[in-house]
Amino acid sequence: MHELGIAQTIFSSVLEEARAHGGGRVARIGLRIGELSGVNAEALRFSFEITVQGTDLERAELDIEEVPLGFRCTRCEHEFKVVDYQTACPACGSTDTRAVRGDELQIAYLELE
Amino acid sequence: MERVEVRQNVLKENDRIAAELRAGFRDRRTLCLNLISSPGAGKTSLLEKTLEAFAGGRRKAAVLTGDIQTDRDAARLARYGFPALQITTGGTCHLDASMVRKALCDLPPGPLDVLFIENVGNLVCPASYDLGEDAKVVVLSVAEGDDKPLKYPSIFSRAAVMLLHKVDLLPYTTFSLDAARADAHRVNPSLEIIETSCVGPPGLAGWLRWLDARMNQRG
Numbered sequence: 001m002h003e004l005g006i007a008q009t010i011f012s013s014v015l016e017e018a019r020a021h022g023g024g025r026v027a028r029i030g031l032r033i034g035e036l037s038g039v040n041a042e043a044l045r046f047s048f049e050i051t052v053q054g055t056d057l058e059r060a061e062l063d064i065e066e067v068p069l070g071f072r073c074t075r076c077e078h079e080f081k082v083v084d085y086q087t088a089c090p091a092c093g094s095t096d097t098r099a100v101r102g103d104e105l106q107i108a109y110l111e112l113e
Numbered sequence: 114m115e116r117v118e119v120r121q122n123v124l125k126e127n128d129r130i131a132a133e134l135r136a137g138f139r140d141r142r143t144l145c146l147n148l149i150s151s152p153g154a155g156k157t158s159l160l161e162k163t164l165e166a167f168a169g170g171r172r173k174a175a176v177l178t179g180d181i182q183t184d185r186d187a188a189r190l191a192r193y194g195f196p197a198l199q200i201t202t203g204g205t206c207h208l209d210a211s212m213v214r215k216a217l218c219d220l221p222p223g224p225l226d227v228l229f230i231e232n233v234g235n236l237v238c239p240a241s242y243d244l245g246e247d248a249k250v251v252v253l254s255v256a257e258g259d260d261k262p263l264k265y266p267s268i269f270s271r272a273a274v275m276l277l278h279k280v281d282l283l284p285y286t287t288f289s290l291d292a293a294r295a296d297a298h299r300v301n302p303s304l305e306i307i308e309t310s311c312v313g314p315p316g317l318a319g320w321l322r323w324l325d326a327r328m329n330q331r332g
Contacts, residue, residue, distance in 0.1 A: 105122060109117060111115070
């Protein structure tokens with residue numbers, strides 16, 4: 001979903017953050033992409049490589065953390081990873097559960113030289 | 114080497130504008146709903162029937178309708194006595210908060226109980242773009258197959274309510290209401306589900322009751 005547009009947004013945001021922190025060379029960019037975000041990590045990586053060619057970020061490494069879908073049970077507060085959309089709580093069986101992880105589309109960190 | 118924790122949403126600019134819109138709707142006591150579905154699920158007809166039900170009543174409504182091309186939907190929706198504005202994206206397959214903010218400038222001032230935003234027909238991208246709404250409404254027609262909630266988990270998990278629409282067509286399809294409900298609840302255990310039809314029973318009664326309850330919650 002719009003991985004090229006998202007790559008371009010990441011590119012400008014990273015440059016802005018790097019400038020705000022003294023303008024050092026960006027060695028590594030950490031992203032968190034949730035399972036439910038609609039963004040495909042490989043397509044994003046590919047789009048990012050195209051976007052940074054010939055720019056200051058050309059040699060920055062991209063570290064993508066893919067965050068699996070995680071739910072929390074409202075009844076017993078158990079947190080669990082969701083597989084195959086089984087969203088009932090594995091601890092107490094309640095179906096009163098909510099997504100707490102897996103929605104991220106985030107620039108997590110930068111490593112600057 | 115310095116590590117800087119950023120923790121910033123990539124779509125932060127959209128989120129920022131959406132937050133402004135949300136605050137504005139709250140101040141104006143307007144319920145804002147973002148209607149999302151595949152092309153042809155029946156969003157526009159549903160809104161036409163909804164506005165028809167509102168016409169002559171005490172509730173004030175308005176519609177922003179998004180399409181890639183044409184203003185056909187706005188022309189249809191403008192026939193019920195409420196403002197209906199078209200957002201033509203020209204190519205973008207979803208509405209975003211900046212498009213909504215721009216369109217709102219053309220809405221007449223005054224009290225507004227409900228603003229319907231009819232998104233571009235697309236079950237994928239609209240799920241990710243906050244428009245400042247109170248709730249996302251996903252419309253799934255029975256002509257589209259009962260496996261869609263699992264195939265498109267992003268929108269079904271973010272919606273507050275699913276309208277199972279065109280139920281008048283059930284005799285002509287293999288759509289299983291039970292399967293669609295079960296799968297939708299797997300993806301989103303708290304999703305409300307309402308059956309609707311513009312041409313036969315149960316009509317829009319459930320949807321209109323839901324709207325009324327939400328507007329009353331608004332105060």
